[in-house]
Amino acid sequence: MTTSPRPAAATARGAALRRKHRREAYRTLAFLSPWLIGFGFFFAYPLISTVYFSFMKYDGFTAPVFTGLKNWDYVFNHYPFFWQGLGNTLWLVVVMVALRVVFGLGIGLLITKVKSGAGFFRTAFYLPYLAPPVAATIAFAFLLNPGTGPVNHALAQLGLPQPGWFNDPSWSKPALTMLALWGIGDLMVIFLAALLDVPQEQYEAAELDGAGAFKKFRFVTVPHIAPIVVFAVVTGVIQTMQYYTQAIVAGKVASGVIGGSGQQFEPGYPRGSTWTLPQMVYNLGFQRFDTGSACVVALILFAISMAFTSLLLRRRAGFVTGED
Structure with missing residues (x-):
C-alpha cells in the first residue's frame, strides 16, 4: 500500500507559509523597532517609574521606601x-x-x-x-x-x-x-x-x-x-x-x-x-x-x-x- 503524496505536499506548503509569515513578522518588527525602542525608553519606562515612585518616599539620594497612599494624601489634603x-x-x-x-x-x-x-x-x-x-x-x-x-x-x-x-x-x-x-x-x-x-x-x-x-x-x-x-x-x-x-x-x-x-x-x-x-x-x-x-x-x-x-x-x- 503506497502513501499519497498529497498530505506531504500540503505539509510542505504549510511549513513554507509559516516561514513566510514569520519572515514578514520579523521584517515588520525591524521597521517598527525605532518606534518601539523610543516608546519603551521615553514613554513606557518613565510612566511606569512615575507610578512606582508615587507610592514611595524617595528624595533622590536614599533608597525608596514604600509608603502606600501617603504621597497622594499629602498632595490632595496637605500640600x-x-x-x-x-x-x-x-x-x-x-x-x-x-x-x-x-x-x-x-x-x-x-x-x-x-x-x-x-x-x-x-x-x-x-x-x-x-x-x-x-x-x-x-x-x-x-x-x-x-x-x-x-x-x-x-x-x-x-x-x-x-x-x-x-x-x-x-x-x-x-x-x-x-x-x-x-x-x-x-x-x-x-x-x-x-x-x-x-x-x-x-x-x-x-x-x-x-x-x-x-x-x-x-x-x-x-x-x-x-x-x-x-x-x-x-x-x-x-x-x-x-x-x-x-x-x-x-x-x-x-x-x-x-x-x-x-x-x-x-x-x-x-x-x-x-x-x-x-x-x-x-x-x-x-x-x-x-x-x-x-x-x-x-x-x-x-x-x-x-x-x-x-x-x-x-x-x-x-x-x-x-x-x-
Whole structure:
C-alpha cells in the first residue's frame, strides 16, 4: 500500500507559509523597532517609574521606601498649593486655548482677504512666535508694569482704568493670555494653510445659492478646516497643561526677583495666581526633594491631559463634518 503524496505536499506548503509569515513578522518588527525602542525608553519606562515612585518616599539620594497612599494624601489634603494650581491650570486650558484658536483662525481669515501685502502681514504676525519665551515674558512684564509701563501710561492718557497686570491676582492670568495671543503666529500659519486649501468653486456655488459671508463660513469653510481646528485644540491643551516658563518668569519679574542667589521669591506671585501644575512638579521634586509627591502631581497632570484629549477626539465627529 503506497502513501499519497498529497498530505506531504500540503505539509510542505504549510511549513513554507509559516516561514513566510514569520519572515514578514520579523521584517515588520525591524521597521517598527525605532518606534518601539523610543516608546519603551521615553514613554513606557518613565510612566511606569512615575507610578512606582508615587507610592514611595524617595528624595533622590536614599533608597525608596514604600509608603502606600501617603504621597497622594499629602498632595490632595496637605500640600497648600495644589488646588489653587489645579484651578489656575484649568483656567489657562479653557480660556487660553479657546482664545488662541479663535484669534489664530481670525487672523488667518483676515490675511486671506488681503489683496496686497499678504506676505508682509504673514511675516509680521509670525515673527513674535519666534521670540524666546523668557525674553518675550520679560518684555511683556516691563510693558505691563503698573507703575512705569507704557501700556498703563497710554490707558491713563485715555482716561481708562490701569490694571495691575502681573502684580494683581485678578489680572495675572489675563496678562499671560495676552502674551500667548501675541505669539499666535504658529496657529495663524496652520489655519492659513487650511483656509487656502478650501476649494474656491464651493464658495462660488454657495454665493450663487444666495449664501452670505456667515453662511459661507459656516457651511463651506468650517467643514473643511474642522480637522485642523481639532488638531489645534488638542495640541493646545497638551501644551497648556505643560505651561511653566512664562508663568514663573512673569511672577519673578513682577515681584522684583530677576536673578541672583539669596533672593526670596513667592511661588505663583501674586498670591498664587500664576501657580501651575508643572511648577508644582518642580517645587516638590527639585526644591523639596519629595520625588514621590512630585510623581503624584505628574500623574494627575497626565490623567487630565489624557481626559481632555480623549473627550475632544471622541466628540470630534460632532463638528468634523467633512471627510478626514
